[in-house]
Amino acid sequence: MDDRFENPELHEFLGALRRGDILAGTVAAIEPFGVFVALDDGPPHPVFPGVGFVTFPELSWRWLDAVTDVVRVGQRVRGEFLQFDTRNMEARLSLRALQPDFFQAYADEVAVGQEVPGTVRKLVPFGAFVEVADGIQGLVRLEELSTVPVADPADVVQVGDEVRVVVTEVDRERRRVALSRRLCAPGG
Template identity: 70%
Template sequence: MQPSEYPELWAFLESLHLGEILSGTVTAIEPFGVFVALDDGPDHPFFSGVGFITIPELSWRHVEAVSDVVHVGQRVSCEFLQFDTWNLEARLSLRATQPDPFQALADGIAVGEKLYGRVTKLVPFGVFVQIADGLVGLVHLRELAWTPVEAPSDVVQVGDEITVVVTEIDRERRRISLSRRQGLSDQR
């Protein structure tokens, strides 16, 4: 779309600055994201709001159902990410206005620390273990037991409560590596 087609909307979107906090009301929930009517923004010619939040930008945690995070009519404050010139909308982030639970967890634990968690998923290369509310770490296959393991299901099942030791905290990639074998008494 060209600036001449919708001059008021184009001017509004161009006036926004990266990181600016914008308020509005959730107007529609779609499978691909959430539309927000911004308080100071004009109406959108096609969508139910000038602001748009993609699913990953709704929350730091994995979103199963958007309705668990927001509902139509809810007031929200979001950080402006970018001007989407193709759709003429303000891309927004709700999660950017909330503390990152991963960073809080990473601040509170250390490599070598023993934790307790619940196995949430088995994959060919290891298992995922929930170590805090909505936060999981990976126990690689080689870290499941002192003896070689062919499949994670040989030693654990989904739902098992296990002791693990933190082996790596990768803040940039937001990943925590764990070891079950180091959490076991020396059973070599």
């Protein structure tokens, strides 16, 4: 049966919301697929612990090690309404939409070709991730780690090492920074 007829009050509430509306509520549950928010306004959801739902990418602009770095059950939150999920009868929300986008601010401050300090945060088979500002990590590809060929990033850097890198690309849309250690001035 159509949910509009089973829950007309919920359907009417969700249908009246407009993209950009700011909704407030309490985190009701954290699940492996997202966060449910019991909204202050509107009816309860007949199945889920809340009418509001936030996917993990919409929690924060930062990379998250754990959802609880951003929200906890019982916490009050505010989010921007993104869309009415008619299949699940829920309001999709974004908490990050109400936070400053620190990546764009960093992109305004840094220039391609600029040498910057950083800290190695993670080694991967194809390179190393280096934190160049609070919450901003860029990739130094394997071929950019050294002036000589390197088979394993651990051959030249370790997690926690302080390094100097050159910014080779800033991709605002994909929110990525490409870096090179090879292009640094001697001693970098």
